[in-house]
Amino acid sequence: MARSSQTQMAVLGALSIEPMTAYALRETIRDVLGHFWSESFGQIYPTLHALEEEGHVRRRGGARARSSEFVITESGTARLIELLSEPARKVPARDGLMLRLFFGRTLGPDRCRDLLQQARAAAEGRLTEYEALLARLEAEEGDTPDWPYIRTTLRAGIHHSRSTIAWADESLAALSALPGGSPSP
Amino acid sequence: MARSSQTQMAVLGALSIEPMTAYALRETIRDVLGHFWSESFGQIYPTLHALEEEGHVRRRGGARARSSEFVITESGTARLIELLSEPARKVPARDGLMLRLFFGRTLGPDRCRDLLQQARAAAEGRLTEYEALLARLEAEEGDTPDWPYIRTTLRAGIHHSRSTIAWADESLAALSALPGGSPSP
DNA sequence: CTTGCTTGTATCTGTTAGAAATATCTGGCA
DNA sequence: TGCCAGATATTTCTAACAGATACAAGCAAG
Numbered sequence: 083m084a085r086s087s088q089t090q091m092a093v094l095g096a097l098s099i100e101p102m103t104a105y106a107l108r109e110t111i112r113d114v115l116g117h118f119w120s121e122s123f124g125q126i127y128p129t130l131h132a133l134e135e136e137g138h139v140r141r142r143g144g145a146r147a148r149s150s151e152f153v154i155t156e157s158g159t160a161r162l163i164e165l166l167s168e169p170a171r172k173v174p175a176r177d178g179l180m181l182r183l184f185f186g187r188t189l190g191p192d193r194c195r196d197l198l199q200q201a202r203a204a205a206e207g208r209l210t211e212y213e214a215l216l217a218r219l220e221a222e223e224g225d226t227p228d229w230p231y232i233r234t235t236l237r238a239g240i241h242h243s244r245s246t247i248a249w250a251d252e253s254l255a256a257l258s259a260l261p262g263g264s265p266s267p
Numbered sequence: 268m269a270r271s272s273q274t275q276m277a278v279l280g281a282l283s284i285e286p287m288t289a290y291a292l293r294e295t296i297r298d299v300l301g302h303f304w305s306e307s308f309g310q311i312y313p314t315l316h317a318l319e320e321e322g323h324v325r326r327r328g329g330a331r332a333r334s335s336e337f338v339i340t341e342s343g344t345a346r347l348i349e350l351l352s353e354p355a356r357k358v359p360a361r362d363g364l365m366l367r368l369f370f371g372r373t374l375g376p377d378r379c380r381d382l383l384q385q386a387r388a389a390a391e392g393r394l395t396e397y398e399a400l401l402a403r404l405e406a407e408e409g410d411t412p413d414w415p416y417i418r419t420t421l422r423a424g425i426h427h428s429r430s431t432i433a434w435a436d437e438s439l440a441a442l443s444a445l446p447g448g449s450p451s452p
Numbered sequence: 453c454t455t456g457c458t459t460g461t462a463t464c465t466g467t468t469a470g471a472a473a474t475a476t477c478t479g480g481c482a
Numbered sequence: 483t484g485c486c487a488g489a490t491a492t493t494t495c496t497a498a499c500a501g502a503t504a505c506a507a508g509c510a511a512g
Binding site for chain 1: 361374378420430433438441444
């Protein structure tokens with residue numbers, strides 16, 4: 083049982099915030115959880131149907147025709163807690179940047195420096211984004227019971243971005259000692 | 268074309284270090300690239316056959332019966348450079364820890380603190396491992412042309428572990444203010 | 453000589469990402 | 483009114499993938 087329990091967890095979690103349509107679900111997951119979670123949207127509808135059959139969500143006519151909102155049921159909440167309680171399944175690591183750097187001699191120092199620059203810029207972008215979001219949400223939601231937890235996930239993003247920037251700077255400095263040029267034979 | 272180019276990249280990369288059997292390939296990928304890359308081993312044989320057909324690797328009789336070593340060819344090296352040069356395909360984020368913390372109110376403060384403790388311990392473990400590895404390899408390979416690049420990937424692991432530890436400590440402190448107990452209704 | 457471990461090769465099953473295909477709805481405007 | 487653009491909503495498909503497993507030697511130790 084518990085087919086694609088990962089998707090179920092995200093779907094039930096999102097519905098625990100508020101009832102919504104499948105479409106809104108997909109937007110919410112992308113926009114709200116997007117920094118640390120991605121969902122295969124092609125799985126959302128099947129998962130929703132499965133959850134409905136198991137009685138974990140209830141469908142109710144939505145505002146518009148052909149749209150139905152999904153509401154989490156009591157058993158759905160129980161299921162969510164159950165899912166959240168099981169140990170996090172570790173996602174297989176596949177860091178393309180690290181792989182490229184590892185074979186950096188083949189790729190050449192110049193390209194490696196480019197990659198590091200890009201990674202640094204991306205981390206910088208994320209950092210300002212997280213900091214802005216943190217400030218905005220602190221003001222808007224600072225006194226809701228969810229806030230301390232949401233804040234924790236944002237702080238993780240901030241810490242990681244900063245460490246990526248520091249690492250990129252350090253590595254750029256280290257690699258600047260190397261002669262530039264094309265891949266060595 | 269370019270079926271399973273991610274796997275091809277890792278396979279060709281490993282073979283660029285030295286020729287080896289499919290079995291050794293699988294061990295090497297797990298042991299050497301394991302910190303930032305994982306390969307679906309069921310893909311290695313098909314990928315190897317595809318690469319052989321395309322002329323990117325050459326098979327030659329290995330040390331023992333029923334074993335064949337694979338050697339990367341010139342076109343294989345070119346293909347590797349081509350693959351390394353294309354932009355890193357980003358792996359979909361699926362951080363189970365963050366998802367659980369985000370819905371921390373549902374899970375309850377106690378469990379969240381547990382999760383943070385576990386994450387901290389895991390990061391601590393990785394940190395000492397990386398530091399030991401760095402010291403060992405620095406001594407063994409410190410003067411090979413690959414070392415600066417390999418070192419860079421190890422330093423990334425060290426930076427990230429440290430930032431995870433700092434974040435966990437900060438978050439633990441922040442959540443300690445919250446009342447313990449079971450999930451709120 | 454047999455038991456169990458390592459090396460080595462190969463395949464199978466179910467899951468998933470990501471995109472594309474397909475409707476349907478809403479409001480604006482001619 | 484009829485038509486269009488763009489947002490909303492639902493479904494389906496395919497290649498890639500993870501992870502397990504099956505199988506066959508060889509090899510070491512008891």
